[in-house]
Amino acid sequence: MEFKLNIGAPDTEDRVLRMDAGVLYDVIIVGGGPAALTAAVYCMRKGVSTGLITMDFGGQLSDTSTVENYMGYSYITGVDLANKFKEQVRQFEIAIADGKKAVAIEDGTEKVVRLDDGSAFRARSLIITTGKSSRKLGVPGEIELTGRGVAYCAICDAPLFAGKRVVVVGGGNSGIESAIDLAKIAEHVTVVQFLPELTADRVLVDAFEAFTNTTTLYEHEVMEIVGTQTVESVKIRNRVTGDVSTHEVQGIFIEIGLDPNTASVKGLLKLNEFGEIEVDCACRTNRPGIFAAGDVTSVPFKQIIIAAGEGAKAALSACEYILRES
């Protein structure tokens, strides 16, 4: 039996420093993943007053089952590594607003971060590390049937589709990993891939192709998800012939990659063609005093170690900015 322990003893009130709307922080970090937590440690080491606004500690790392070859660890679970990051941050008396989502960011003599609960915090500089989240298909039925057969987390929900017929959208690593998890227990798995081949790593494709209860549709795309209470069928179009066919399934897992979380900075920061925040080699955005790091940025290769390194760099850039401006 496996135990994914990631809890420590609860924090008592005196240890947790809540963020204070009356304080003008030197740096506010928005996010909770490897970039944010590394930036937090670097800011605290530099001795600047720092606030951390986070939806969840760990970010995407908490949803990663295993991490291989993060330097220092040949193998570690995502929750364990996230936990170590969190503990390292908690050594410092950093002000935290957790469980909160930043909805708007304003630039001016002071930078302002507005949260979903109506509160707002002020800082002289910001580090945006909001990461990425699952990309939606954007087809009719998707939103209405989310949680009713439309799913984005195969490790969570695969057990609920035992003996059922499902579609997996996406032929990359996450799509094929999901297809493998599902093929073990579902009656049948249909993989819908936009491209003429699977783009997942060879080891995954080999493991997937060993199953006999799967079908792969190359150069196909999902047009519509149909169902009243729950998913009943999926309409899939052949991109070569244009033919649309209806597949009766009870579930559809969407694994088509990730979108950067930039809703709070739209119109303020310059984004690239992928919607990522454009940064230079010092993590500077187009706005002085606003820095960004990790998966939300234009930096190539989304890796934990890269996000952490970028977080450190953003923190040092922010500290340098504060010194120069004061």
Added chain:
Amino acid sequence: MAIFDDKVRKQIGDILTKLGDRVNLLYFTQEMECGICKDIHEFLNEFASLSDRIGLTTFDFVKDRDKAEHYKIDKIPAILLLDKNDNDTGIRFFGLPGGYEINSFIQGLMEVSGVKEPLSQGAAEMIKKIDRDVHIQVFISLTCPYCPAAVSAAHRIALENPRVRADMVDAGVFPQLAVKYNVSSVPKTIINEKIEIIGAEPIEKLIETAAKA
């Protein structure tokens, strides 16, 4: 067979040194134990042995009918958390709190023992105001990283208000309930049989929804 390996046993043991008051676990099973019931029994025996502040009492769902009725236990396997004075906290686990749910189990124990993060003032007041019986069921799978947060939020509300009962329900152990409540993604929360929440919501939102149920 040991349930915990040495590393996990030590980690849990370390956390349990922070336990405050005594916590009493009740376990409802039956004489001819189902496979998972037996596993949970071993799990609880081993877990309780890690701290002298954890008590464990086992009841037979059939023979101890009066106890089952008293605690409104309608299915097994069921784990209940009682405080040091044997007061029912309303916190229940239907299934084995393994996988990611070990976290909600430990958090539940900690909170019942009095070691808990303070709620925001607004949240604490809103929970106190709930003046009707509320039954929250949180459906989970043990491989779901988002689920413990949903379970712990529901359990915390139960702990703070005696009118609230909150269940973790493993959809894999109770497939008939997963079908009944149309659970096709987890976490899924059912409040008083009628309101559904898909996904993990912050505790404030859960309280708001529970108050309206």
